[in-house]
Amino acid sequence: MSAIDGLPPLRDVIRTHGLSALKSLGQNFLLDLNLTSRVARTAGALEDMTVFEVGPGPGGLTRALLALGAKRVVAVERDNRCIAALGEVAAHYPGRLEIIEGDALATDFAPLAAGGRACIVANLPYNIGTPLLVGWLSAEPWPPFYESLTLMFQREVAERIVAQPGTDHYGRLAVLTGWRAQARIAFDVAPSAFVPPPKVTSSVVHIVPRPAPLPCDRRALERVTEAAFGQRRKMLRQSLKSLGVDALALLEAAGIEPTERAEQVPVEGFVALANAFLAQRSAAGKGQSVSPASS
Numbered sequence: 001m002s003a004i005d006g007l008p009p010l011r012d013v014i015r016t017h018g019l020s021a022l023k024s025l026g027q028n029f030l031l032d033l034n035l036t037s038r039v040a041r042t043a044g045a046l047e048d049m050t051v052f053e054v055g056p057g058p059g060g061l062t063r064a065l066l067a068l069g070a071k072r073v074v075a076v077e078r079d080n081r082c083i084a085a086l087g088e089v090a091a092h093y094p095g096r097l098e099i100i101e102g103d104a105l106a107t108d109f110a111p112l113a114a115g116g117r118a119c120i121v122a123n124l125p126y127n128i129g130t131p132l133l134v135g136w137l138s139a140e141p142w143p144p145f146y147e148s149l150t151l152m153f154q155r156e157v158a159e160r161i162v163a164q165p166g167t168d169h170y171g172r173l174a175v176l177t178g179w180r181a182q183a184r185i186a187f188d189v190a191p192s193a194f195v196p197p198p199k200v201t202s203s204v205v206h207i208v209p210r211p212a213p214l215p216c217d218r219r220a221l222e223r224v225t226e227a228a229f230g231q232r233r234k235m236l237r238q239s240l241k242s243l244g245v246d247a248l249a250l251l252e253a254a255g256i257e258p259t260e261r262a263e264q265v266p267v268e269g270f271v272a273l274a275n276a277f278l279a280q281r282s283a284a285g286k287g288q289s290v291s292p293a294s295s
């Protein structure tokens with residue numbers, strides 16, 4: 001029996017339900033409920049919240065969220081072997097845990113929040129962590145349906161999310177994140193905390209959406225950051241040529257030196273470039289819409 005909820009220890013759950021970890025599903029389970037409680041606490045007060053969880057697996061983080069008082073947890077799990085184990089957690093917390101068997105990448109959480117307060121908390125499968133984050137940061141309308149994201153990533157990905165200009169990790173992900181949100185690394189988690197242990201250290205990242213980011217078209221921002229960081233060692237007067245517009249005029253309109261490199265430009269600079277890009281396109285009769293950047 002575990003101290004936080006009286007349910008069986010996670011090792012027993014894994015044994016009883018035959019949940020040997022699958023690499024193909026990015027399964028690295030957290031079995032220490034003190035640690036999963038620490039992740040859950042990072043999200044803040046949960047009493048009024050619908051908490052969306054991606055990949056509950058055997059339920060270690062799910063149980064912490066419920067024990068800490070989450071009003072409702074909606075958990076999306078792709079591995080149907082986990083569903084029966086999660087059913088036992090649902091029975092222990094009547095009416096508070098909804099389990100969706102499916103692919104989180106294809107799940108739209110916004111309507112499930114039904115206009116109430118919501119947040120997302122997850123120990124993400126490492127192979128789909130970045131696309132999930134980009135999807136949540138690309139939510140329309142903004143501010144989004146969630147109040148915060150509390151997510152476990154590989155440390156290297158966490159560093160790319162919170163990176164500041166002038167550092168090696170600064171790139172498209174940091175610009176998108178910094179434009180729409182404030183992000184920080186809450187704490188690191190050693191490989192030995194997981195079963196099986198991954199090769200690298202992980203980090204919990206806490207992300208809070210900005211209520212009013214600088215006005216900017218998201219797809220235009222994606223296009224300019226794709227061009228700029230696609231050739232990050234080159235000067236912007238060169239790398240921005242791939243946008244098919246007058247790169248020097250764009251840089252002048254944005255107030256950025258043509259000799260700067262992408263990694264020196266702060267988020268506000270990229271917003272100015274995206275707005276100048278849209279203005280140039282509409283002056284050239286190409287309209288206000290921009291097709292999405294490739295990822």
Ligand code: SAM
Binds near residue numbers: 056
């Ligand atoms: N939350 C559990 C924990 O902390 O111990 C498990 C975390 S494990 C890193 C990732 C979980 O995501 C696994 O349970 C895996 O089956 C699930 N998963 C992988 N791909 C998924 C997807 N596309 N949609 C939903 N769940 C997925």
